[in-house]
Amino acid sequence: MHCSYSFFLVTAFAMWRPRSWDDSKILTALYTLYSILSFTVYYTFLISQILDIVLLAENIQQITENMIQLINVVNVSQKSLCFFLKRKKIIRFMDYFFEDMTLPQSPREKEIQKSFDDESKGNSQKLFVLYSVSVVMYVYMPFFISKREDRVLPYRAWRPYSLDNVNYYYLAYLHQSWSVTIAATGNAATETLVSGFMIQICAQFEILEHRFMQLPKILKEMRENGESESTVLATERSIIIKLIHHHWRIFEMTELFNDIFVFVILSQFVTSITVLCVSTYNLALCKSVNNDFVTIFMYLLCMLLQIFMYTWYGNEITLRSCDLGNRIFLSEWRSLNPPTVKNLLIIAQRTMKPIILSSGYVITLSNVAFTSIVKTSYSVFNVLNV
Numbered sequence: 001m002h003c004s005y006s007f008f009l010v011t012a013f014a015m016w017r018p019r020s021w022d023d024s025k026i027l028t029a030l031y032t033l034y035s036i037l038s039f040t041v042y043y044t045f046l047i048s049q050i051l052d053i054v055l056l057a058e059n060i061q062q063i064t065e066n067m068i069q070l071i072n073v074v075n076v077s078q079k080s081l082c083f084f085l086k087r088k089k090i091i092r093f094m095d096y097f098f099e100d101m102t103l104p105q106s107p108r109e110k111e112i113q114k115s116f117d118d119e120s121k122g123n124s125q126k127l128f129v130l131y132s133v134s135v136v137m138y139v140y141m142p143f144f145i146s147k148r149e150d151r152v153l154p155y156r157a158w159r160p161y162s163l164d165n166v167n168y169y170y171l172a173y174l175h176q177s178w179s180v181t182i183a184a185t186g187n188a189a190t191e192t193l194v195s196g197f198m199i200q201i202c203a204q205f206e207i208l209e210h211r212f213m214q215l216p217k218i219l220k221e222m223r224e225n226g227e228s229e230s231t232v233l234a235t236e237r238s239i240i241i242k243l244i245h246h247h248w249r250i251f252e253m254t255e256l257f258n259d260i261f262v263f264v265i266l267s268q269f270v271t272s273i274t275v276l277c278v279s280t281y282n283l284a285l286c287k288s289v290n291n292d293f294v295t296i297f298m299y300l301l302c303m304l305l306q307i308f309m310y311t312w313y314g315n316e317i318t319l320r321s322c323d324l325g326n327r328i329f330l331s332e333w334r335s336l337n338p339p340t341v342k343n344l345l346i347i348a349q350r351t352m353k354p355i356i357l358s359s360g361y362v363i364t365l366s367n368v369a370f371t372s373i374v375k376t377s378y379s380v381f382n383v384l385n386v
Contacts, residue, residue, distance in 0.1 A: 003120055003196035014038035015190065044175070046077070053067075075193070076183045089260050092120045113204060123309065124188075124189075124196065136297060139154045140177065146237060194261050195209055201317055211243055218239070219235065225247075240344075261299055269363055277377050282296050310365055311367055311369050321351060325351035328344050
């Protein structure tokens, strides 16, 4: 299955029930219970942080201490909700990649598919490791290296009980550590899955381009093997119809992708801009390169990588949708029949209007958008730092 590693992560962190479990009432009930328990944990953590900001925070530094994780939890909550509410659409989107026209058929197409699958898996593993290291350094490492009397909770939060009792402290620490682990790793899982879907769309363009380039070669081999002209013409017509349907299917994929993840992408853009500003401000407050500095820097790097993956692969889809026309003209199209050439011209003309992914019609997923976000965040940081 495509994006299998990302699906493993979102399944492990209570965001996606495996499709193979749908027929089992027991497994469905158990996973639903696990999801409810996980959501309860980090929603209560979210409420405790909001109450701390409203009731206990006394200055801007105390507010910004909680702001980063608070925004992250809200962002993950929105993504989780999307996966639950749009499960049927996500399944329909996944099924597109297992149709006859989209499955790799030749050894070369299988190589193309494998290269994109490996790229998706590599991105997932790297981002997951980066998030995991950040969580370990900020949440778990201080617990083990600090003296018992110096131990504090990773995050400020309102609690209806005192931490003077060591058992209450361990309970609060377990609550926060579990919440942050689910939120951080769940965030990495959803980001790599969404960008993984974008990588699969790029793979479909690559396979389609390969098929366009192979069409004249297939017909040439048929003529060299002594096939009748009527058979060659019938094969040519059959192949070009399949290529047209495949091209149209890619457009349907991108439209459905945008419909499913428009709010996820928009939420990530808003979150990234806010976190970039707050994290940079917190870095400026650090007076030395300590554990807090390294942790904030790594979290800042995670946010940059997330938004970069969105904009990079969104830009790749746009470029590949345009480049298809160039690939058609580079093929041996002059050896094809006039009706087929006309169809190729129509396809090439369609590629002049590129596929552009956007987040709520506000921000287009492109490299220009990434640089704009970084510039905007820096401008806001300058305002905060005045």
